[in-house]
Amino acid sequence: MLEQIVATRYVTPLREGGSLPGIVEADDLGTYVVKFRGAGQGLKVLVAEVVVGELARRLDVSVPRLAVLDLSRDIARYEADEEVQDLLSASVGLNLAVDFLPGAFGYDGSRPPDGPTASRILWLDALTANVDRTWDNPNLLLWHCRVWCIDHGAALYFHHGWPSRTPDPARFAAQPFDASRHILREVAEDVAGAHALLAPRVTPELLAEVLDLVPDDWLETTADLADADAVRAAYVDHLLARVANPAAWLPGGECP
Ligand SMILES: Nc1ncnc2c1ncn2[C@@H]1O[C@H](COP(=O)(O)OP(=O)(O)O)[C@@H](O)[C@H]1O
Ligand SMILES: [Mg+2]
Known part of the structure; x- marks a missing residue:
């Protein structure tokens, strides 16, 4: 944890x-x-x-x-x-x-991140279906000359269906991502390149390590997900299915 x-x-x-x-x-x-x-x-x-x-x-x-x-x-x-x-x-x-990042500024575009950094952030938002990084709602802070990502609570929205619907990784994997309003759309020059670099790093082991950080207490069980580890495995399955299916969600279209 x-x-x-x-x-x-x-x-x-x-x-x-x-x-x-x-x-x-x-x-x-x-x-x-x-x-x-x-x-x-x-x-x-x-x-x-x-x-x-x-x-x-x-x-x-x-x-x-x-x-x-x-x-x-x-x-x-x-x-x-x-x-x-x-x-x-x-x-x-x-x-x-x-x-708390003391003295951080809200992102206003005056000091954009470099292209590779912006591409990594946009790629991650597309992978995790995070719709919450637009000019209305930047969720980026500038601190010590760097852009920091905050507020990922809106991502992985598939889990809100779990109490009533059986977890369906293939369904999440096929959901498109609309990057047209993403705050870094203009700066993220090479999202396909970010995919080529990052997708191989999203392994079952890495995702299991990340899910292990979540307290059992927050992982709500359902009829399909009997205990906290079953819930963890469902998140891993959803992310693995999606990372393997970039044709559905990768902004820019071209898949490596
Ligand atoms: N780690 C942080 N350091 C400094 N300020 C922060 C930090 N996290 C959030 N804030 C400030 O609080 C605001 C709300 O935080 P956020 O995580 O976006 O919450 P919400 O889910 O309510 O939108 C941010 O827009 C930012 O101004
Ligand atoms: Mg916010």
């Missing part, structure tokens, strides 16, 4: 985010942006954050460090703001902590 830390203080809400993220201090003296399990979008968005974020990191895309944050009932009890108190009370237990 990811490194586990314990919340020591809720500092302030981050008003920009739709998922009610907040700044929290932890027992390692670190400061984190926390995605709360009680924020209403459910545990699956936390799973997507870890799976896509940690896959990105292993494919040389910059992502802030992730950790699992244990939130106690006491932190909620001493919170004065009623709305925040409700959120914290609903989030007792394990939450997602994203290392």
Whole structure:
């Protein structure tokens, strides 16, 4: 599992985010942006954050460090703001902590990443079906002269169908990806080249390593997926099926 830390203080809400993220201090003296399990979008968005974020990191895309944050009932009890108190009370237990990048700027296109970096990011978004990286919703930060990817909760949307539908990797593998509104579309010159470099690195072993970072507690079982390891295997199967079928989703069309 990811490194586990314990919340020591809720500092302030981050008003920009739709998922009610907040700044929290932890027992390692670190400061984190926390995605709360009680924020209403459910545990699956936390799973997507870890799976896509940690896959990105292993494919040389910059992502802030992730950790699992244990939130106690006491932190909620001493919170004065009623709305925040409700959120914290609903989030007792394990939450997602994203290392806070102090002084980071939101991406505005004035310092674009180089072509290979942009191509890697766009490729990863296409692979994981992440629709959340547009000018309306950049989810890119500029920090220490580098572009950092955040907010992968919208990716891997196939899992939202699981309670009622049998997992179907072939269906996900065949879903097209619309890159027309992607924020790095103009800068990502060679997405097919990124595919040629990165696809061979997305192996069953690498994906198993990434899924092992997700706490059991966040992996919701269904009639088809009896335990946490079955849920992990379903994510691995979906990503392996998709990476092997670039004709369906690779922006730019040409497949190596
Ligand atoms: N690690 C971070 N360091 C600094 N600021 C961050 C970090 N993560 C998020 N933010 C800020 O918080 C905002 C909301 O975070 P985000 O992860 O996009 O949440 P949401 O899912 O609510 O959109 C971002 O647009 C950014 O301004
Ligand atoms: Mg966001």
